[in-house]
Amino acid sequence: MGILSKKRILERLGCDIANPKSLVITPLDKEAFDSDAVDLRLGNHFLFPPLPSTSAVDVRDIDPTHRDLRVHIPSDGQLVLPAHQTVLGVTQEFIKLPYDVSGQILTKSSVARTFMVIETAPWIHPNYRGCLTLEIANVSSTALILHPRMPIGQLILISIEEAVESVELSGSYIGPVRPESPARKSNHVCKF
């Protein structure tokens, strides 16, 4: 088990898509690489949680009818996040991890120092594919301005020892390209 270096990441990015070891990060900014991480940028779509109509939200039983407020910010626009507020965002990059690599997303230090947290569920499982939903929280006491396409997170890739080869397309959130709220998590049972 070890963190993938820039060289190893580039090797994986060059693999054929049918290769279970292939890594996809798209669109890929050539300036995004550190020696051991890849910068991820903020996307254009956001979801603001609605004010609950009840006294509290039971996290085990999210009302599937609840509607988040969808917001689209053009690439030259900006989003003001008031103090102590949260919003779901999404990375601009779509990611597909190999079967033998896990990922972790961290807030970029320059962003973290404004007291903004972008990810509270930072672990990404092997074979994950999709844009990453970001649980953005402004924990500072002032409003913060977010710009789509600004670098916001860092993706660290970690190889797994003795991983079992597979091309899984499973999981709760497969292939999202917009932020997704818990209500979208599928409990669907196939009927046919």
Added chain:
Amino acid sequence: MRVQRSLSASLGRWRAKLLTIIHRHSSTRRPKMDAIGSVRHDAAALCRFIDQVAARCTIAASPSYTGPSEEFFKYISALGEATKDHLMGFVASLDPTRVQTDTDAFYIEAQQIRNLRLSWFELHRLIKPALDADTLEIPNTLIDALTDRLRQIIGFTGARLAVIHTTALNYYQVTSGYIQQLASEIGGIVNNPPQFPHDLGIVAIPYSQSSSLFLNTALAHEMGHYAFGKRDQRTALHTPVVDALSKNKNIGQLNTKPGSLDIPLCIDTCIRWLEEIYCDLFALFLVGPCFSLSYIELFALSRVTRAILTGSKPSSVYSLLGFSDTHPAHALRLREHVAFMSRPAIGWWPEIQGSTSEHVSLMQDSIALPNTAFSLDPQFDSPVCRIALEVFLEVLPQVHSAIENTFVGVPTDVEIFHQQKVLIQKYLGYGVVPSRIVDGPNVWAPSAVALLNAVHLFYLDEFDILLERIEKSNPKCRASQCLVCRSLWTQRLEMWTTKALEDIKT
């Protein structure tokens, strides 16, 4: 894909009636001492109405609108300001003595407030659908990609399209001419009206279908209407239509006496049908055969239709082989699609001919349909339309040439599609957005046209490959047979394509 013509016509009739009533009323009305006060009252009410409309057009930071939509809103705001300035000047200049000395002239002048009000009532109808069409509620990325293609046409480098919503499950182009006509009616009264933004087109999409990428390629057809107007193809087609009509052996069935509307109606009907074909072929050049595929989806043609075309002919056949007064028959349109795609300079048909989908089989079947297969829907059957149909079929080949002339110097992207299709589809088969394609030692981004067509063919021919992979990963899942899953994954496929279009744009 109905144009707004019938709606505009009924509105026109409604306006004419209302104007007649108002005029009759005002001409029989006797002046009163407070006549000027009454005009002031009307002017103030109109100012208030315009203020309320213009206030809606003041763009806030959220929701977001595209540049062309903002242009449209700014135009309405500026037109509102010009109208209000005029009203204030008009009321200030009213001469109380004229009410007594020249009553009729006074009321005719005062009538302009009512005329302005009626024009603003019609503009008002477009504002809400435009405001509803923010960037979350329109296929913004697709429109950008289509507009990029449109701008490759000579004379269209400044083309922009604002999108509005419609409640009909239909796509139509609100002709800039229609809005300009309204604007010129207002401009004919007020001083210094703002100019309608040059090269700005307005198209409408069904309000609920912003994420339906496959259906939304029908927007390319509406762009065809925009191009048809901008290139004045109506005038270009008028001469061949008139020539063919004058030589038509059945022209004697029409009333050719002075004042009869038979001939103009016949010409108009014929050109309207030709315009629809022009727009279809325009869309095919702009985005490729995915337009035909979405056309088949939109009108729910395919398997059932195919059975009708190839076998028995129940009464519903009229909806396939019959012309309405505004649109050619579906089957003829598909036949023309294939004929156009088969032209050597276009070359799309060989690329999709091998598809096993019902959609392509239906198109294949349409090739064999002779001109004699087509007729008029019974409700539109008349000597005028019958002769228009004969003339239409005669002039039809010229539309194909007109499209090639429109797109001189613009590549079809068919060769790029040929090179990129397999890998784009391979990425989709693995559930990955195909915007950065690894191709051996090379990495490339697909073209928008190649992407749209490869995805649509994947959806029709190879979608089950993806669903089978999902089933293998989820033992309890029967995605290929479950409608909920199919719907979910179709939505995902459209989102991945939209994302890829966004990525290649950046």
